[in-house]
Amino acid sequence: MMRVTDWYWKRWIRRRGLKFSTAVSELSSKSTLNIEEGVRIGEVAIDTRELSVGANTYIRSECLLQVVGSIGRFCSISTGVVLGQEKHTHPLNWLSTHPFQYTDTGLEYTARFDLATIGHDVWIGHAAMVMEGVTVGTGAVIATRSLVTKDVPPYAVVAGVPAKVIRYRFPPEVIERLLASQWWERDIEQLKALPMNDPDACLEALESIPKVGYRKIQITRRGCQELV
Template structure:
């Protein structure tokens, strides 16, 4: 690790976040906006990554990648070797060849269509799962280990398979509606932990009176880091 990477890693830790990926390994246009409490392992933040916001208390284990993705919500639990925003059109399928020799330092230009993936709040993504670009992963959902997610995932659904399909929902429809309406992830964490967290229905009765959370944010790019306004 060079001196610049060492400095910014320590700077990020001082601002209550963790990022194991060296900033020098970022793609030129990549920008991560991290809320307080984010913990990210050594993941690829490459040429397909542009601006990605990651919400408070979300963690992501190492060996995965952030590709064509715009946002990941708060309180997400993301396992190792997870790929979010896997490109669908990185290579042309209707040219003479699929190989990039055709548009690398030539007169031809391949403008691949890109639509970023988005991950809601409180999403649990198992080890080795892959979420394709353009997919919307709903709040409260669970993505099983090694699932291939090619379509939008409804809130509080549990999906598994290759390709992934809904196998069940975590709660009845009326409870899901109440959980989404509560927007509990916007409440102060220190007050949330005083609730009966083992009983979602009991928590819903008490969430409304809790104080809103206020988190500091930082921007991380290949050039370095800076503090943003509190939200």
């Protein structure tokens, strides 16, 4: 049965043009989420201290957001995706890898970690996994069930275990123009009016469209607030 406070915050979030299906009370006491308007997040497990999610990104249910610090705008993340899978949860240079060694023994093992970073306009297919410390460039595509262990260049399409670049979405000169345009900083309604099936024409039109700011809210187990 949904708690009254969870019901209240879910409605509060929806009134601000966002969706967050995970109950606020289920967040870790150490987790802070900063999400921009238009974000849609299903029922996901969140195990990261601080995460920012950019405008109009959606994350389907059954995902795990672990050691990941930021997800850009206009990202499409399918079900069962793991972002920031930890690599050093057990010691490799001790007697054993088992946690009995630092449970009630006076010894302490602290796993080191590096945050994963997801750029803008990234499409991640079903059940793909991105390891901690990996940077996925803007415009990249990660195929279903891929295991990403290394940085992914902007606008690259990667697939496999481990994932490798199989092609790029556009020629180098178009990629350079797309990155320079920073089109994800424009209002979504103005973008919809562009000939989006023709990137060259879009890039020409973008020059006359001003950049805009997106509203942002912060979500913690204690509740939610709007950020200036």
